[in-house]
Amino acid sequence: MTHKQFDEDQLEQVLNNAPKLSDHRSKDEVLQRLLADARLQDNSHLQAAVQEPIESQLTTHEVNEKQDFIQAENKDLPITKRKYKKMPLFMSVAAVFVLTLIAGSMFVNNNDSPKDQATPDSATFSSMPENRATKEIESSDNVMDSSIVAEHTRMMSLRTSVYEEDLTDAVVFRIGLAGGKAAESVPMTYIIPNERVVADFGKEKPTSLQMYEKYAPQIDEEAMGFTNYHPYKGELEEKGETLVHVLPKKNAYDIASASVSKYLGSLKDTFSDSDYKEIAFENADGTAYEFSQVGEPSEPMALIPREHYNFYVYTETNGTEYLSPDFRKTFSTVTEALTDMRHKNDDVYVSAIPENVTYTVKEEADGVVVTFDVELDLMTMDAVRATQLIEAMMLTAASFDKKLRLDNVVQDSWEGFDLTKYLPMPVGANKQYMPE
Numbered sequence: 001m002t003h004k005q006f007d008e009d010q011l012e013q014v015l016n017n018a019p020k021l022s023d024h025r026s027k028d029e030v031l032q033r034l035l036a037d038a039r040l041q042d043n044s045h046l047q048a049a050v051q052e053p054i055e056s057q058l059t060t061h062e063v064n065e066k067q068d069f070i071q072a073e074n075k076d077l078p079i080t081k082r083k084y085k086k087m088p089l090f091m092s093v094a095a096v097f098v099l100t101l102i103a104g105s106m107f108v109n110n111n112d113s114p115k116d117q118a119t120p121d122s123a124t125f126s127s128m129p130e131n132r133a134t135k136e137i138e139s140s141d142n143v144m145d146s147s148i149v150a151e152h153t154r155m156m157s158l159r160t161s162v163y164e165e166d167l168t169d170a171v172v173f174r175i176g177l178a179g180g181k182a183a184e185s186v187p188m189t190y191i192i193p194n195e196r197v198v199a200d201f202g203k204e205k206p207t208s209l210q211m212y213e214k215y216a217p218q219i220d221e222e223a224m225g226f227t228n229y230h231p232y233k234g235e236l237e238e239k240g241e242t243l244v245h246v247l248p249k250k251n252a253y254d255i256a257s258a259s260v261s262k263y264l265g266s267l268k269d270t271f272s273d274s275d276y277k278e279i280a281f282e283n284a285d286g287t288a289y290e291f292s293q294v295g296e297p298s299e300p301m302a303l304i305p306r307e308h309y310n311f312y313v314y315t316e317t318n319g320t321e322y323l324s325p326d327f328r329k330t331f332s333t334v335t336e337a338l339t340d341m342r343h344k345n346d347d348v349y350v351s352a353i354p355e356n357v358t359y360t361v362k363e364e365a366d367g368v369v370v371t372f373d374v375e376l377d378l379m380t381m382d383a384v385r386a387t388q389l390i391e392a393m394m395l396t397a398a399s400f401d402k403k404l405r406l407d408n409v410v411q412d413s414w415e416g417f418d419l420t421k422y423l424p425m426p427v428g429a430n431k432q433y434m435p436e
Helices: 008-017 027-036 044-059 059-076 089-104 132-154 194-201 208-218 258-270 334-340 383-398
Strands: 170-178 186-192 235-239 242-246 278-282 309-315 321-325 357-362 368-376 404-409 431-433
Touching: 059 431, 170 194, 170 208, 170 258, 186 258, 186 278, 186 321, 194 208, 208 258, 309 383, 321 383, 334 357, 334 368, 334 383, 383 404
Parallel strands: 186 431, 242 278, 368 404
Antiparallel strands: 170 186, 235 242, 309 321, 357 368
16 A cells, blocks of 8 residues: 555565565566566567567568578578577566566555556457467466465555464464563464474364474564563473463562563463463472462462453564553453553553544444544554554454444555454454464
8 A cells, every 4th residue: 555654674574574486487488478468568668679679680681681591501500590599688678577567566556556457459469379388377377476466465464463364274373472671471373374283283183282382482582572481481281171380499480470460461362262261370299389479379360262451552672563452451341441542551552542533432233333533534644553553443342252343534445454344353463473
């Protein structure tokens, strides 16, 4: 979209993660593809590249023919080899042009581009044979081009949450990373392809603990600006629907109330939506662990699939921003949660709602409706901030298992969201991809 703005770090990250393109077609295949592409028939640069060698051959036809005949007699070389000595130059021009076209198509913005564009009349090259091989090449190229555009669109999106559309042939792995600042745990949602899970575990579905033990150690938390926190110290064991954490005598989870809060928050982010209903804390001898801040044996902590949070913007020490609950404050109603998220409560979590933006909240049968008091023009905001506003509200509504609709917005769509309807319910916050 034309409203997207990137700083240098974001642009560098996008370029580093851009798909690596390769093309193993022969020069003849590239030429056939170029000449058969209806989109290029009216292009002045291509026509100039095609006509220049042709006109040169016409004006010097007799001279070239005579020279080729003499050289063929003297050197016993076929005349046909002389006639195509300029072809490599033409092929180079053609190849460069094709690459330019593909690169340009990758940066097409399908949100703002007209959906119905006129295509040039293909009669210009109607005399060119369209054999089966050419059609197969074009079909293959169309698939490649569409895949490139789809991958580029996905990577260039300002969305940061995971949605059902992201989970085609993939599953999610949730984990709470320990903030490097005074923050508690920041929820992360990793997308892992099904084929990788099958390669790692076979056809049998792994448990949440097995997923954690396999993938948590592969995350470079410090490289992301977080504290090196995983895997947890001690032992994790499954006992039916209870996950037991056997804590070592000396650990960093029980140093102070803040460390205990961060530890419990991380466990909730990692295992709330899992196979377990609760987490028990034990000593090595099987007795209940006693947190120093409590002064009595601990009780198991219940795991609720959807805690009733609202979401704020959290900035890590390296400058990366995430959407996260504000110190795990919970709410009884979605109206209360959405209304409260306008307020700036501390210096760690910042509201995703600009100070001058006010709204009312109404719960309906199909979801929750946020109506802005003054028509909201997202184009007047920074594109990242506008997307954070929408997704923070969506995540807040989703924590109550509700969809969100935004009313009184100038735009009908934003970052692929149809703002005239209820928005999709996010699967999780802060989309990540498991490193290879």
